Amino acid sequence: MSDKIPVTVLTGYLGAGKTTLLNRILSEPHGRKYAVIVNEFGEIGIDNDLVIGADEEVFEMNNGCVCCTVRGDLVRIMGGLMRRKGKFDAIIVETTGLADPAPVAQTFFVDDDVRAHAALDAVVTVADAKWLSDRLKDAPEAKNQIAFADVIVLNKTDLVSADELAEVEGRIRAINPYARLIRAERCQVALADVLERRAFDLDRILEIEPGFLNTGDGHDHHGHDHGHDHDHDHNHDHGHGDGLKHYHDEDMQSLSLRADRPVDPARFMPWLQALVARDGKNILRCKGILSFKDDDERYVFQGVHMMLDGTHQRPWRDGEARESRVIFIGRDLPEQAIRDGFAACIAA
């Protein structure tokens, strides 16, 4: 794992500030050298021979699965970049504002050559604090990008009031409660919060616990008492309380399941595989840590749509609660069926 080049996928709706963030990454004196795959040459103000233009060429895998889409241009560009291994420390892939992050992520799951040399680090989504709430209503791409993210940079917070900020954060959390949310003005964020996060690294999947109130510099300093004033009015006319609103997104949800008793792998694995085979089109991301029956090692997995990747990670530590946790983020998730299916996997 350690010798693989980390790849950060940078997404964000049109005008959210991706290029600003990219220019910051390339100009700050952090001592790291990045190869950058961009979709628009010329927007980058930095002269760097490791900035490569890409065409976002997505093709369907020839395996009959319509959601198994791959960025062929990335496969090609990664192959070329690997010829210059040693000239850079990490890779950033910028997507267009209207792009679905899934084909990018899936490229790193399915292409053996890419997998051999590089590993997806995190999907970082830049969101516009002023306009995101509107885009979540009218732009499915924007919602996808939020749902897919490991890190969300909520940019332009200086352009909104405290109430507006609370609203947009509530809407983000309704879609994706698990991503790290960082507030920023003009994309002024600590780059360590954005780059080389190892969010896809199965060794680090433990950050699965929702950081509901982690914003800004990552401290719980807001003191919103969430839990009150639940609003299930489906995206319109929320109140003006000072707490963090809980919104319910009409089509994108997350689902978190847990079990204190061990899970039976002979039931869980077939269930999970059948679930993503059937509903993978709608499941954008899934992750889990599992305590299997008669197994002293933690099992971790993650998935993008129909693709799953899992491994025994490490022995459970003495005194560590042997608890299984699984999360799904997706569209129109069959919540009750997933809950029942998971419950049936708990060993007797």
Added chain:
Amino acid sequence: MSEQAVASLAERVVPFDLGVPIIATRFLGATAAFACGEEMVALVGADGAATRVAVHGGAILCATGDARRIVTGGDDGRVVALDADGAIEVVATDAKRRWIDSVALHADGAVAWSAGKTVFVRTAKGDIKSLDVPSTPGGLAFAPRGFRLAIAHYNGVTLWFPNMAGTPEFWEWKGSHLAIGFSRDGKFLITAMHEPALHGWRVADQRHMRMSGYPSRVKSMDWSADGKWLATSGADELILWPFQSKDGPTGKPPVMLAAPNRSCVAALACHPAEEVVAAGYGDGTLRLVRVSDGAEIPVRAATAAGPDDASGAISALAWDARGQMLAFGCADGAAGLLKL
């Protein structure tokens, strides 16, 4: 090659180390040219002494050649031809300095290359023609007869007569098509796809053929000297598809030769006269395999630390025109010349 049994040819190998990954090799007369992953081509004489020639200002992305020159495309946007004496000709410099993703040569001296979604041809007379295709080409190949270029891209191939007006033909087959080549008689066109499979068309009527069952992607393919077999990498055995009949391999299984290795065949080259294939594996093993009976002679032992170690995979193989020398290069920079 002699018919007597030979235990190993390792003693006849002149080994050397270029220190950087090798992506392609070919003989320019008695000189072996090795295209490296970055910047240079090494010209190596029979004694193993290497002369390094800087040809690109960055990565070398693709290479091809004929008996006279090796032609490379780089991420510096240049197409460069180099001869055995070290003379460099810059064939083209892309106006936008895009990566040169693929190159191909015609027997009459014409050169084709692609940058982004545009394919260029410089004819033997020096005219430059270009064609835009729907997606970035994965490979280019000239037909052995006539002046026709096949371009592999997403969802099929485009066949273009660069000297004729007319609309190029598009032969559709879903998926991403990468490496591409015609059979020696020009009757079949084969592509290696992104998934571990080949696709083929009979040129006369575009009848499809699918060749699948590989555990890994096919990156190297070559036709036997008589044109009856297509030898391919991608499996732990050497896979040869039969092309003796007018239907090609349709309805026929491939021949699988050589004892299964712990890693897959990564590169191969058919002998220019005999029914013998040089097969290089992901673990650095190199063997000569006879097509008639599968007999094999080891040339080089594995160098890999374990079954998953592909750092020293054989990445380039070529015979000289008479079939008396074999050049090989590896992903870790190791290389050698076998003299038969």
